[in-house]
Amino acid sequence: MLATGALSRVPHMDTLQLPVLAAPMFIVSGPELVIAQCRAGVIGSFPALNARPMEVLDDWLAQICEEVSLPGGRRPFAVNQIVHKSNNRLEHDVELCVKYKVPIVITSLGSRRDVNEAITGYGGIVLHDVINDRFAHKAIENGATGLIAVAAGAGGHAGTLSPFALLREIRKWFDGPLVLSGAITHGASILAAQAAGADLAYVGSAFIATEEATAAAGYKQMIVDSSAADILYTNAITGVHGNYLIPSLVRAGFDPANMPVGNPKEMNFQSGGNMEAKAWRDIWGCGQGLGVIDEVKSTASLVQRLVDEYGAAREDLRRSAYANG
Secondary structure, eight states: OOOOGGGTTSTTGGGOSSSEEEOOOTTTOOHHHHHHHHHHTSBEEEEGGGSSSTTHHHHHHHHHHHHTEETTEEOOEEEEEEOSTTOTTHHHHHHHHHHTTOSEEEEESSOOHHHHHHHHTTTOEEEEEESSHHHHHHHHHTTOSEEEEEOTTOSEEOOOSOHHHHHHHHHTTOOSOEEEESSOOSHHHHHHHHHHTOSEEEEOHHHHTBTTSOSOHHHHHHHHHOOGGGEEEESTTTSSOEEEEHHHHHHTTOOTTSOOOOOTTTOSOOSSSOTTSOBTTTBOBOOGGGGGOOSOBOHHHHHHHHHHHHHHHHHHHHHHHHHTO
């Protein structure tokens, strides 16, 4: 099993096979994927907004809590809360997280002290998405427990900074739980994230191409067929910059070379292209690490691949260090 460092306050963290927090993905992550991730030995997660209508969230949390139970507790899992002002169901969703004592809550697109206090009040932890050091300071000042450093190459809403630059800036002043996001689809990259200063790697895109993910079959196959060259960074889709599969943009009527400029205040699908194509449903996000994803497989098989690669990378480093004296 795995030593878990700064996240040891979460019960049953020693059940992990890998230092991995699966990223919550809109319209992709649901109970089946979360349960499969947890059982495979990583921390599963899903966005609260995936449960629609919102009353379904109660059922999802009840199902997950039952299926990931262990003697005396349960495997850790996470729920993502979008705290942007456009989310009119936030209060309802946070109340359910409190009801089920969700071990980890991931907050995105804003930092809310009241949300943080509600989660930490029952012993949960709050990990906040940040793309730079300024936002990291603000999140911790508002009561977040830890941070997810969303670096260049991450799927969905991503930053532009090198993971090495972003992690070192944060580690200069913060010694709490820190997760790294950005093109992590191989076991060696998970080890590299730890070496760079992260406690956990944030893995998302690889889980889209799994049997348990609720992504459309075409979405999964496009990831298998594509490489880093097929990813475009744009704010045209939601108003916030993110990484998207170019073939899905073209199919929706966009010209990748002449994308419109989105408005971050609106946080919705912007004008241009095929207005029938809805953000995230028909225009698909993905990180730059998709080049190593070569087939759709079960979550258990994917995690086992990552475990094998992680172990091999550790052994390679051990041998290298020994050879160099």
